[in-house]
Amino acid sequence: MHIIENGNVAAALGVRLCRASVIAAYPITPQTPLTERLSEYVEAGDMKAEYIPVESEHSAMAVCIAAASAGARVFTATSANGLLYMHEQIQWAAGARLPIVMCLVNRAVGAPWNIWNDQQDSISQRDTGWMQVYCSDHQQIIDSVIKAYWLAEKVNIPIMVCYDGYILSHTYMPFDVPDQQQVDAFLPPFRPDYILSPENPANLNTVTLPDVRVDVHGELAHGYMEIRYLLQEDMRTALAVAADAEKKFTEIFGRGGNPYLEPYRCDDAEFVAVGIGSMTYQLRVSVDALRKEGVKVGVMGVRFYRPFPDEAIANALKGKKGVIVFEKALSYGYEGALASDLKSALYEHLAGTGDLPTVQNFIAGIGGRDIRTEDLTQYLRAATQSRVSKEPLWIGLKL
Amino acid sequence: MGTRNYKRKTSHSESGPGDGGRTGSWRVERPVFDQSLCIPCKRNKEACFICWLFCPEIVISRTIPPKVNLEYCKGCGICAEECPTKAITMVDEAKFTEEDKD
Numbered sequence: 001m002h003i004i005e006n007g008n009v010a011a012a013l014g015v016r017l018c019r020a021s022v023i024a025a026y027p028i029t030p031q032t033p034l035t036e037r038l039s040e041y042v043e044a045g046d047m048k049a050e051y052i053p054v055e056s057e058h059s060a061m062a063v064c065i066a067a068a069s070a071g072a073r074v075f076t077a078t079s080a081n082g083l084l085y086m087h088e089q090i091q092w093a094a095g096a097r098l099p100i101v102m103c104l105v106n107r108a109v110g111a112p113w114n115i116w117n118d119q120q121d122s123i124s125q126r127d128t129g130w131m132q133v134y135c136s137d138h139q140q141i142i143d144s145v146i147k148a149y150w151l152a153e154k155v156n157i158p159i160m161v162c163y164d165g166y167i168l169s170h171t172y173m174p175f176d177v178p179d180q181q182q183v184d185a186f187l188p189p190f191r192p193d194y195i196l197s198p199e200n201p202a203n204l205n206t207v208t209l210p211d212v213r214v215d216v217h218g219e220l221a222h223g224y225m226e227i228r229y230l231l232q233e234d235m236r237t238a239l240a241v242a243a244d245a246e247k248k249f250t251e252i253f254g255r256g257g258n259p260y261l262e263p264y265r266c267d268d269a270e271f272v273a274v275g276i277g278s279m280t281y282q283l284r285v286s287v288d289a290l291r292k293e294g295v296k297v298g299v300m301g302v303r304f305y306r307p308f309p310d311e312a313i314a315n316a317l318k319g320k321k322g323v324i325v326f327e328k329a330l331s332y333g334y335e336g337a338l339a340s341d342l343k344s345a346l347y348e349h350l351a352g353t354g355d356l357p358t359v360q361n362f363i364a365g366i367g368g369r370d371i372r373t374e375d376l377t378q379y380l381r382a383a384t385q386s387r388v389s390k391e392p393l394w395i396g397l398k399l
Numbered sequence: 400m401g402t403r404n405y406k407r408k409t410s411h412s413e414s415g416p417g418d419g420g421r422t423g424s425w426r427v428e429r430p431v432f433d434q435s436l437c438i439p440c441k442r443n444k445e446a447c448f449i450c451w452l453f454c455p456e457i458v459i460s461r462t463i464p465p466k467v468n469l470e471y472c473k474g475c476g477i478c479a480e481e482c483p484t485k486a487i488t489m490v491d492e493a494k495f496t497e498e499d500k501d
Contacts, residue, residue, distance in 0.1 A: 097409050156408065194407065201414065208410040209420040212402050216415030222402045230408045 001177050007168035008034035010138040010175055011077070011103045011161070014145030016047050017183040020075040020101075024052040024063035028082040029115050030165035031105040035077055057082040061089035061100075068098040069204060071195035073149065076100070079165060080107035080121045087125070090158075094129030094231060096205050099152035099190075100159075101145065102130075106277065106328070107165040108367040116368020117165040119276060123305075123329035123337050129231050131159040131238060132305040134276045135168065136262065138175040140303075143255065146178070150187050151245045155238045157231070164278045164328075166368075178253055186252050235307045242304060260309035261316055262301035265291065269298035271384045272317060272357075275326040276302050276338060279364065279371060283326065286377035295384055308341055314349030317342075320357040324383045326376070327392075328365045335361050335392045361392040369396050417471055422456070426474030428489040430467055436486035439463045450478035450487060 005013075011034050015023070023042070025035040041047035050067075054060045057078050064074040078086060083104060093100050104122045108114040122132060133148065135141045141163050148159045163169060196204065208224045215221040222230070239260070246259035264284050266272055273283050280301035290297045300316060302309075317323055323346075327336035334340065339361040350356045360383050365371040375395050382388050412418040430450075434440040438447035440463060451461045458468040459478060467478075479487040 095409070194411075203412045203414075203418075205410045206412055207419060211420070213420040214417065216413050216418045219405060220400065220402050221405055222407075222410065224410075226402050226405075227408065227410055234408070 001179075002174055003177055004172050004174045005138070006033070006170055006172050007135075007138050007141050007163055008105070008170070009037055010141040011145055011163070012037035012041070013177050014142040015075045015101075015103075016041055017142075017178060017180060018073065018101075018146055018149045018187055019189075020047075020049055020073045022050045022052065022064070022067035022072040022074045023076065024054050024060045024067070024074070025076045025078065026054055026057050026060050026082060028057070028079045030107060030117075030169045031077045031079045031082070031103070033169070034103060034105065038075070057086040058089055061086045061093060064100050064102075065089060065093050065096060065098055068093075068100055068192075069096070069196045071190065071192055073153075073190040074100055075102070077103035077105065079105045080109050080115075083121045083125060084109060087128070090125060090128045090130060092205070093158045095227065097156040097231070098158055099149070099156055099192075101148045101152055102158065102160050103141075103145065104160045104162040105165045105169045106162055114367040115165075117167055118328040118366045118368065119162070119164070120329040120366075122160060122162045125160070126306060126337060129157070129235070131157055131235070131307065133159065133161055134301075134303055134305060135161065135163040136278050136281050136301055136303075138168065138173050139255070141168065142175060142177065143249065143253070146183055146187060147242075147245045147249055149190075150248070151238065151242055153190055153192075154241050154245070155234050156192075157234060157238060162277070167278045176255075182252055186249060239304070239307045239309055242307075258303075260302070260304045260312045262303055263316060264299045264301075266298035266300055266316065268296060270296040270321045271298075271324065271380075272320050272322075273297065273299040273324045273326055273380055274302060274317075274338070274342060275299070276305060277328070279326055279328065282371060282373055283376055283380070285373050286380050289377050290381055290384075293381075295381060297380060297384060302338065305338070308345065310341075310345035311349060313342060313345045317346060317357055318350055318353075319355040322358045322360065322383065324380060325359060325361045327361065327363055330363055330366075330392065336363060339392070358387065360388060362395050363392050364395040366394070371396065416458075416468070421470060422473050423468075423470045426469070426472055427492055428474045428476060429469065429492055429495065430472065430474070430476070430478050430487050431490045432464060433486045433488065434464050436484045437464060437482075438484060438486075439465070440486075447483070449481050449483060453477050453481045
């Protein structure tokens with residue numbers, strides 16, 4: 001059914017369709033309407049779930065960890081400083097290998113206090129062992145939530161479904177809400193290999209020594225390092241599993257395609273703008289304008305950020321003259337994290353081939369600073385003519 | 400032989416000796432019993448066992464004489480502290496020969 005709603009409602013509908021049975025969240029702008037909507041569904045009996053109001057984001061994730069350990073399909077959502085407050089439990093959820101789905105409505109982090117959109121919050125959680133997928137419109141939000149549960153439960157790794165605050169969370173656009181029957185056909189009930197229960201008491205993730213140990217059954221059990229290695233190994237494997245998810249989703253719902261990237265006018269492009277989230281759709285307008293001027297340029301959205309689709313990215317950018325990375329986040333003291341990751345992928349797969357593009361990095365929209373399409377066009381045009389700046393260049397800065 | 404085929408990908412422990420690893424290797428002092436002072440030893444009766452009761456690692460047996468499982472005794476010294484007749488002394492591990500060590 002096609003409806004017109006905001007991005008937070010798209011996420012809430014996705015969670016309802018996935019039959020999450022435990023929801024624990026703490027309200028924070030711009031995520032609040034999402035969790036409010038879910039609490040309304042539960043209160044009205046439209047959703048058979050336990051809604052647990054908590055006193056903090058840290059507790060929200062702790063509840064999700066406990067409930068997922070006991071076999072529940074769980075959901076939480078947050079933004080910015082709420083995410084940072086949750087940080088310890090975020091790492092815990094990954095090490096505990098719990099398939100938790102969390103919507104992250106991107107917002108700038110303090111200080112100074114700021115409630116508007118950028119992506120510093122989720123990018124700062126890059127190395128926590130969570131998968132991260134980014135959305136550029138409302139259809140992607142609802143579809144990504146559904147795919148996220150399938151993927152997370154296949155690989156036992158938690159996943160953040162990230163979308164830009166306000167630009168997506170609070171704007172209204174049409175999207176298709178799948179039938180419950182379709183979602184049920186896609187997503188089987190959650191049946192984890194292990195469920196914590198009073199009949200079989202166990203300690204989960206207590207002190208684990210550096211070296212391996214013999215467990216009470218006489219079997220050689222992992223040390224800390226083996227457990228962490230397996231997380232890395234399964235994260236890399238998750239790239240292929242994400243492709244399976246996409247294929248299965250496309251068969252049932254009739255949409256989808258490339259699970260990792262969203263290229264636009266890239267095939268014959270000499271220069272490609274790369275970004276994450278809604279800004280890449282805005283860049284399409286700039287690309288169209290520059291194409292009219294005869295500049296061979298395209299734009300590519302990175303949908304999967306962790307695990308990083310390095311090979312797909314290198315293949316997509318192979319032989320291009322230049323890549324211009326637009327980011328709403330920064331690894332302070334160096335450059336945008338996506339620019340670094342992208343350079344690493346290009347070096348790994350293309351170094352010495354003569355197909356290695358140059359890379360420039362532009363930072364935009366920090367703390368909700370308005371991103372003007374004409375600015376994007378102007379900087380993109382300049383970047384196709386020469387190297388604009390060695391350091392990451394901040395678009396729209398008024399210093 | 401590694402842990403590749405272990406049934407779980409997480410840290411999971413059930414109650415039982417040693418599921419936290421061989422913690423006896425952490426010990427720097429070892430509890431040594433003087434049976435001439437120890438109440439159950441002296442009377443040859445099931446009595447006292449304060450050491451068994453207080454041991455946080457459950458490595459002291461409720462037997463005559465009480466025995467310490469040195470595989471998992473961390474050498475915390477709580478038994479020596481609690482013993483009402485001061486029958487337990489904490490002795491530097493360096494005083495024991497290599498063969499005594501585990």
